[in-house]
Amino acid sequence: AQSVTQLDSHVSVSEGTPVLLRCNYSSSYSPSLFWYVQHPNKGLQLLLKYTSAATLVKGINGFEAEFKKSETSFHLTKPSAHMSDAAEYFCVVSDQRGYQKVTFGTGTKLQVIP
Amino acid sequence: DTAVSQTPKYLVTQMGNDKSIKCEQNLGHDTMYWYKQDSKKFLKIMFSYNNKELIINETVPNRFSPKSPDKAHLNLHINSLELGDSAVYFCASSSRQPDNSPLHFGNGTRLTVT
Numbered sequence: 001a002q003s004v005t006q007l008d009s010h011v012s013v014s015e016g017t018p019v020l021l022r023c024n025y026s027s028s029y030s031p032s033l034f035w036y037v038q039h040p041n042k043g044l045q046l047l048l049k050y051t052s053a054a055t056l057v058k059g060i061n062g063f064e065a066e067f068k069k070s071e072t073s074f075h076l077t078k079p080s081a082h083m084s085d086a087a088e089y090f091c092v093v094s095d096q097r098g099y100q101k102v103t104f105g106t107g108t109k110l111q112v113i114p
Numbered sequence: 115d116t117a118v119s120q121t122p123k124y125l126v127t128q129m130g131n132d133k134s135i136k137c138e139q140n141l142g143h144d145t146m147y148w149y150k151q152d153s154k155k156f157l158k159i160m161f162s163y164n165n166k167e168l169i170i171n172e173t174v175p176n177r178f179s180p181k182s183p184d185k186a187h188l189n190l191h192i193n194s195l196e197l198g199d200s201a202v203y204f205c206a207s208s209s210r211q212p213d214n215s216p217l218h219f220g221n222g223t224r225l226t227v228t
Binding site for chain 1: 118154155156157158159204206214216217218219220221222
């Protein structure tokens with residue numbers, strides 16, 4: 001069984017300040033982990049993915065995430081928020097036996113204040 | 115040159131009607147999916163097809179019937195629409211291998227049943 005918990009439904013930051021979106025997961029197998037972003041009225045876009053190669057993963061638009069097995073966490077960070085980062089962010093876990101077994105988190109809405 | 119395209123973007127219809135949503139991908143992927151996103155942004159998988167074969171069929175009313183005429187297309191037909199069917203429906207595709215291949219999403223179809 002696998003699950004993913006996004007600890008915050010809403011996060012609000014000022015433009016230019018750091019972003020932290022928290023994600024904890026549970027998986028019976030070695031998981032693949034992903035972060036997706038959804039802008040209003042758009043589909044989901046892949047930000048980054050972890051597949052056991054390196055624990056610190058760099059993604060698009062300056063985002064990165066660190067896989068911490070001991071804490072079962074995969075938090076998403078960005079050093080400096082931009083107005084265009086305002087969106088919904090989804091943490092996703094998939095066990096590596098087959099990609100079809102995918103579980104989405106409930107999403108974190110990021111608000112960026114000018 | 116859109117990767118995953120679905121039509122229509124908006125669909126407003128009355129209860130009891132039958133409607134279809136079409137999806138096409140030009141990424142050469144062998145697996146396609148339908149997801150339902152409710153008003154709270156929660157994403158739930160409905161169906162998955164690999165090479166035109168149904169491989170995931172979650173607990174979805176049998177009023178929903180997917181059809182995959184070929185690897186590049188996965189359509190969703192809904193009979194006897196109900197108010198609770200109102201949601202945003204996303205088509206997605208991926209490669210079966212490697213196992214950690216990310217999902218590529220369409221921009222969604224917003225279905226409103228009145």
